[in-house]
Amino acid sequence: MKILVAGGAGFIGSHLCQRLIKEKHQVICVDNLITGSLNNIKELFKNKNFFFINHDVIKPLSQNIKIEAIFHLASPASPNHHSKLSYHHLAMETMLVNSIGTLELLKLAEKNQAKFLFVSSSEIYGDPLIHPQKESYFGNVSPTGPRSVYDESKRFGETLTAYFWRSRNLDARIARVFNTFGPNMQKEDKRMIINFIISALENKPITIYGDGQQTRSLCYIDDIVEGLIRLMFFPKTKEEIINLGSPEEHSVFYYAQLVKKLTNSKSKIIFSEELPQDDPKKRKPDITKAKRILNWQPRISLEEGLKKTINYFKKIILKKFYEKNRHYSSYL
Ligand SMILES: NC(=O)c1ccc[n+]([C@@H]2O[C@H](COP(=O)([O-])OP(=O)(O)OC[C@H]3O[C@@H](n4cnc5c(N)ncnc54)[C@H](O)[C@@H]3O)[C@@H](O)[C@H]2O)c1
Numbered sequence: 001m002k003i004l005v006a007g008g009a010g011f012i013g014s015h016l017c018q019r020l021i022k023e024k025h026q027v028i029c030v031d032n033l034i035t036g037s038l039n040n041i042k043e044l045f046k047n048k049n050f051f052f053i054n055h056d057v058i059k060p061l062s063q064n065i066k067i068e069a070i071f072h073l074a075s076p077a078s079p080n081h082h083s084k085l086s087y088h089h090l091a092m093e094t095m096l097v098n099s100i101g102t103l104e105l106l107k108l109a110e111k112n113q114a115k116f117l118f119v120s121s122s123e124i125y126g127d128p129l130i131h132p133q134k135e136s137y138f139g140n141v142s143p144t145g146p147r148s149v150y151d152e153s154k155r156f157g158e159t160l161t162a163y164f165w166r167s168r169n170l171d172a173r174i175a176r177v178f179n180t181f182g183p184n185m186q187k188e189d190k191r192m193i194i195n196f197i198i199s200a201l202e203n204k205p206i207t208i209y210g211d212g213q214q215t216r217s218l219c220y221i222d223d224i225v226e227g228l229i230r231l232m233f234f235p236k237t238k239e240e241i242i243n244l245g246s247p248e249e250h251s252v253f254y255y256a257q258l259v260k261k262l263t264n265s266k267s268k269i270i271f272s273e274e275l276p277q278d279d280p281k282k283r284k285p286d287i288t289k290a291k292r293i294l295n296w297q298p299r300i301s302l303e304e305g306l307k308k309t310i311n312y313f314k315k316i317i318l319k320k321f322y323e324k325n326r327h328y329s330s331y332l
Contacts, residue, residue, distance in 0.1 A: 007074030178245025182221030212253030220305030
């Protein structure tokens with residue numbers, strides 16, 4: 001099959017491209033590299049079935065492009081105010097890619113009679129008043145708060161996608177992805193678990209915002225990719241909206257302690273800053289629907305996923321160390 005992955009050089013997109021290539025599909029990765037990296041897909045360039053187009057999806061793609069399925073993952077995704085890659089810093093880009101970008105990709109899907117999957121987010125539930133969150137829950141979102149550039153644009157992306165299936169008979173569906181982690185996450189986007197891992201590996205203080213009692217559910221990347229593929233290709237998934245994430249819920253403090261343990265780190269856990277405005281206190285998916293329609297649930301345990309992610313960042317840190325030392329030794 002010929003498949004377009006928008007946002008394919010990002011964290012989730014790069015794993016999805018790898019998996020699709022492994023399954024012998026032709027993959028066109030479209031990405032403007034605003035938060036992604038060519039490093040994530042460098043191995044894929046060796047494969048004759050992999051094509052990369054450096055392009056901003058808010059602009060139309062060439063009329064001649066022929067595809068059978070589109071996964072739309074293009075969007076900044078980090079909520080951390082301190083990161084230049086976060087949707088706070090990339091507010092306009094985030095609003096446009098989830099609105100205009102989604103519209104352009106939907107039009108391309110319609111023209112090609114292609115299947116379409118919009119990757120939405122658990123953020124559309126905002127600071128939820130219902131726990132765990134079912135797909136039927138409409139959420140508790142501020143339309144003007146600091147996170148609204150992401151939350152509301154994802155909600156509008158969903159609206160556009162649903163319009164195309166309702167009024168224009170497009171074979172489309174929506175994945176509401178919850179917190180995901182694994183290799184290929186950018187150190188610079190400073191998402192919680194990466195911050196913890198990097199600080200722990202460097203034996204620097206592990207910083208928790210707020211009192212650490214807010215909870216998160218983290219799902220390992222391979223499970224999310226499996227869920228996205230099933231949602232795109234399983235029968236009876238047209239017009240479905242499905243949560244993908246781990247229902248295993250822990251406090252942020254628990255994650256900090258677990259990372260510290262798994263890295264044998266000497267880091268101190270410190271509580272330094274107030275919770276950012278609108279930070280959700282609880283987030284946990286109800287995955288009944290994913291189990292029923294996709295026969296899907298996470299398979300990889302939190303510890304196993306964390307160990308793989310820790311190993312990936314260990315290698316990155318070591319590589320940087322050796323690069324520095326090589327440079328230094330050339331002056332000796
Ligand atoms: N990682 C998570 O925990 C998580 C959770 C829920 C939803 N999501 C969603 O999954 C998708 C992928 O997230 P991620 O964590 O891999 O983020 P990421 O930032 O690593 O990947 C996003 C990719 O989209 C590209 N992109 C952004 N705007 C673009 C544009 N206008 N044109 C072309 N490419 C563009 C970026 O360069 C990047 O490669 C996003 O839509 C995000 O909202 C992620």
